[in-house]
Amino acid sequence: MAVKQTYNVERFFQALGDHTRLRLLNLMGDQEICVCYFVEILGGPQSKISRHLAYLRSAGIVSARRESKWMHYRIVMPPHIGATQILKQTLGWLKEEKTMQTDRARLTKACCSPSKYVLLEGAPPPIKLEAPSCEVC
Amino acid sequence: MAVKQTYNVERFFQALGDHTRLRLLNLMGDQEICVCYFVEILGGPQSKISRHLAYLRSAGIVSARRESKWMHYRIVMPPHIGATQILKQTLGWLKEEKTMQTDRARLTKACCSPSKYVLLEGAPPPIKLEAPSCEVC
DNA sequence: CTTTCATATACGTCAATGCGTATATATAAG
DNA sequence: CTTATATATACGCATTGACGTATATGAAAG
Numbered sequence: 001m002a003v004k005q006t007y008n009v010e011r012f013f014q015a016l017g018d019h020t021r022l023r024l025l026n027l028m029g030d031q032e033i034c035v036c037y038f039v040e041i042l043g044g045p046q047s048k049i050s051r052h053l054a055y056l057r058s059a060g061i062v063s064a065r066r067e068s069k070w071m072h073y074r075i076v077m078p079p080h081i082g083a084t085q086i087l088k089q090t091l092g093w094l095k096e097e098k099t100m101q102t103d104r105a106r107l108t109k110a111c112c113s114p115s116k117y118v119l120l121e122g123a124p125p126p127i128k129l130e131a132p133s134c135e136v137c
Numbered sequence: 138m139a140v141k142q143t144y145n146v147e148r149f150f151q152a153l154g155d156h157t158r159l160r161l162l163n164l165m166g167d168q169e170i171c172v173c174y175f176v177e178i179l180g181g182p183q184s185k186i187s188r189h190l191a192y193l194r195s196a197g198i199v200s201a202r203r204e205s206k207w208m209h210y211r212i213v214m215p216p217h218i219g220a221t222q223i224l225k226q227t228l229g230w231l232k233e234e235k236t237m238q239t240d241r242a243r244l245t246k247a248c249c250s251p252s253k254y255v256l257l258e259g260a261p262p263p264i265k266l267e268a269p270s271c272e273v274c
Numbered sequence: 275c276t277t278t279c280a281t282a283t284a285c286g287t288c289a290a291t292g293c294g295t296a297t298a299t300a301t302a303a304g
Numbered sequence: 305c306t307t308a309t310a311t312a313t314a315c316g317c318a319t320t321g322a323c324g325t326a327t328a329t330g331a332a333a334g
Contacts, residue, residue, distance in 0.1 A: 006234070006235070009156075009159065009230075009234075010154050010155055010156050010159070011154075012154075013150050013151070013153040013154035014150075014151070014154035014321095016150040016154075017147050017148075017149075017150035017151035017153075017154050018147055018321090018322085019146075019147050020322090022146065022147070034280095035280075035281065036280070036281090039280095039281095044323095044324095045323085045324060045325080046280085046281070046282090047281090047282080047283080047323090047324075047325080047326090048322085048323070048324080049281090050281060050282055050283080051282085051283085051321095051322080051323085052322090053281095053282090054282075054283085055321090066281095066330085066331090068280095068330095068331060068332070069279060069280050069281080069330080069331055069332065070280065070281085071280075071281060071282090082226070082227075082229075082230030082233070083230075085226055085230075086223055086226055086227060086230070089219070089222055089223055089226060090219075090223060092219075093146075093219030093220075093222075093223070096219070097143070097146075098143070123280095151291095155291090155292085157292090171310095172310075172311065173310070173311090176310095176311095181293090181294095182293080182294060182295080183310085183311070183312090184293085184294075184295080184296090184311090184312075184313080185292085185293070185294080186311090187311060187312055187313080188292080188293085188312085188313085189292090190311095190312090191312075191313085192291090203300085203301090203311095205300095205301060205302070205310095206300080206301055206302065206309060206310050206311080207310065207311085208310075208311060208312090260310095275334105276333100276334085277332100277333080277334075278331100278332080278333075278334095279330100279331090279332080279333095280329100280330090280331090280332105281328100281329080281330085281331105282327100282328075282329070282330095283326105283327080283328065283329085284325105284326085284327070284328080285324105285325085285326080285327095286323105286324095286325095286326105287322100287323085287324095288321100288322090288323085289320105289321085289322080289323100290319100290320080290321075290322095291318100291319080291320070291321090292317105292318085292319080292320095293316105293317085293318085293319100294315105294316095294317095295314105295315085295316095296313105296314085296315080296316105297312100297313080297314070297315095298311100298312075298313065298314085299310100299311080299312070299313085300309100300310085300311080300312095301308100301309085301310085301311105302307100302308085302309080302310100303306100303307080303308075303309095304305105304306085304307075304308095
């Protein structure tokens, strides 16, 4: 039978212990976002973004969905009430950080006029989610 | 003038991303505790405990007080409302974890009969704190 | 099938971290 | 001063993690 194994708390916190990953989570918020937006807004090599997204996936904090060429990422609440509460609180906290506000503003701007960004030509826009999918709430 | 610099969020989460450090924080709770109790309850080499306590100190999550030969550690709430809330929530979460409950039970036991533990002969007992010292609440 | 585009992974390097062992430091006791 | 006790730090080693660069994969277009 399926034994309810203890959630990996350490891995969860480790995933939150990196600036780039926090920026990614902040951009996702309650939206499902295409990787190309992350690359555009965070800058730097695309592989860097992809590696951090993989880390978040391995920690069970985000999930990915393929849509033809594009990959969409969204936050998924961990299967643990404690982790879920902390993640939500962290996301709220990030909204007050200056860097994070700037990132979000740039995302909004990019979404309004994607044609101005070479990387975003024809890119699928973010999809507003009703509520962050949560397995415990 | 003293500029309010941004709190190091990443360092905060990194400090929480280790099992031994979470066990230490769980044992402290709202008490000020002598290092010898940590050594007794967590087991393993004393240097390991000391190193993790140093890490928590460097992250600003605990503070140390010397009382003759003994060092007492307590949790100090970070100078940031967001981090404080998350730390409190984490401490509450830990109380529900099995390993953490066992640790706390062992601490209680050790405090009731310190004479049974060679390491704790004459050790100063934990000191209940009125409330976790918090700089932002 | 070949090319193109979006994304993921492999590789090599370097810094950070965790651990056990040994040693240093600080205080108290004799 | 010497010794004993409590705690912290230094050292060497193994692992993890972050990075840039290069390459692989997967899907669509020609």
